[in-house]
Amino acid sequence: MIDVTRSGSPRAPLGRRVFLAGSGAAVLAAVGARPASAALPAVDMEEVLLAAHWDPVKSGTGITAGAGPSVTLVEQALVARGFLDGQYVDGHFGTVTRTAYASWQRSLGYTGLGATGLPGKASLTSLGAQRFSVSRPVTPGSRTTFQGFPFNSRTVAMLAEARVLAGKAFVVEQGSYSPGVDPTSSGTHDGGGTADLDAEALTAQQRTAAVTALRRVGFAAWLRSPSQGSWPWHIHAVATNDTDLSLAAQKQVGAYYEGRNGLANNAADDGPQVTKVTWEQYLRNRA
Incomplete structure (x- = not known):
């Protein structure tokens, strides 16, 4: 199968040699390949993931700081593969880019959490073949359990570190990968990276310390009160940059970065x- 670049030039498939008459430079230009010694540009997966969480909830098309060059490379690759119109190559990973990326994931055979438009390591690496390399890859780790609830290993490590910072053990009320378990969660726990922690027995000071600790290690975390919904006092936490997040949880991460409370009323963050x-x-800052 011949891949076509934005300019319409055919690109040689991976693993095949193309023999054309003319100079080496002309041949490389004709097939759209790079000289073997030329380094591919790098896409920073951490930055792309943050943009994919944050950009869709923005009121405009602002670019997430530091993510623009990497997102642009991803968008250019989506254009070249026929999943995105060229007018949307702007470094902003908005809803159009997310929809295009989800289509790319489905074309690879991914479904469910693997096709939400949030880039995973495998789909991003495949998209970048002959175009870009992937730096600072992020994975959720293996599925596991913690206090009897389903999680992935990345989330468990984050909870363990936050527990040390808070100086008090957490009691889990709801884990991840739990579609339909609690209708009041509105789908946020359908994927990975999410946890609800008991806060009824905590003092006001302990509640603040727990939410602070969770935020310090990378959770979008909020204290939820009975006045906000049909639930008891608890802490809702969503691991930022988790590639297994449900769409609802992805939106909450974006809301957190926008300074909102992650609820339907989109009120200001009170944490x-x-x-x-x-x-x-x-982890890098701690080292």
Whole structure:
């Protein structure tokens, strides 16, 4: 199968040699390939993921700081493969780009959580074949359980670190990968990266300390009160940059970065103010 670039030039498939008359440079130009010694540009997966969470909830087409060059490379690759119109190559990973990326994932055979438009390592690497390399890859890790609830290993590691920072054990009320378990969750727990923690027995100070700790390690976390919905006091936490997040949870991460509360009323964030980081950023800063 011949892949066509934006300019219409045919690109040689991976693993095949193309023999054409003319100079080596002309041949490379004709097939759209790079010289073997030329390094591919790098797409920073951490930055692309953050943009994919944040950009769709923005009121405009603002570019997430640092993510523009990587997102642009992804968009150009989607255009070349026929999944995105060229007018949307702007470095903003908005709803159109997310929809295009979801179509790319489905073309690879992914379904469900693997085809929400949030780039995973495998689909991003495949998209970048002969176009870009992938730096700082992010994976959710293996499926596991914590306190009897389903999680992935990345989320469990984050909870364990936040527990140390908070100085008090967390009691899990709801885990991840739990579609339909609690209708009041509105689908946020359908995928990975999410947890609800008991806060009824905590003092006001302990509640603030817990939410602060969760945010410090990379969770979008909020204290939920009975006045906000049909639920008891609890802490709702969503792991930023988790590639297994449901669409509803992805939107909550974007709302967190926009300074909102992650609820349907989209009110201002009333939680403790900390520097927003992902788990990977936290680990680098801690080192």
